[in-house]
Amino acid sequence: MKDGPFDGDISDASNRRNANLDLLRAAAIVAVVFFHVCQMSPVPLTRLMNVASFGQYGVDLFFVLSGWLIGGLYWKEYNKFGNIDIGRFWLRRWLRTIPPYLIALLLSWLAVWMSREEPFDLGYLIFIQNYYDNIPFFLVSWS
Structure with missing residues (x-):
């Protein structure tokens, strides 16, 4: 059906x-x-x-x-x-969205590192930056 x-x-x-x-x-x-x-x-x-x-x-x-x-x-x-196949369905969605996110994150962090030598925050890789009191850089990563 x-x-x-x-x-x-x-x-x-x-x-x-x-x-x-x-x-x-x-x-x-x-x-x-x-x-x-x-x-x-x-x-x-x-x-x-x-x-x-x-x-x-x-x-x-x-x-x-x-x-x-x-x-x-x-x-x-x-x-x-x-x-x-929900796993396959989500994998395809992630393969479309995660690579551009990682590229934008890298470019954002490189700009921050070059201007103020701020270390990379691993929280961005597991998407916990939304729980920070202040997001250190790449403010649009919440979306």
Whole structure:
């Protein structure tokens, strides 16, 4: 029995990306970047911040879209094979997200080490930096 939002045969048409969701995701990213640029401007941008402040919701939108897309991958696999190898499913997700995280972490730490010779914090490798009172560097690693 196949239940879920992606019932039916898995065809090439169902494996294509949804351009509307990609556009919405891009809009969320642009909104967040715009918010941070205005927020960090050395010159007060009061009028722009009235609009840019909505960018703080871009992160929420991005997480909702990510959940939707990952859920879609889950249901597509379920419909194709009739079950889910959850270990394999998560391994594929990790192989897509962990390498870019590690590259960004390395670049961030190298910049910190070059500017203030701060040692590397191993907590970033096991994702416990969210529990620190103050994250020493790479503040966006929480996501």
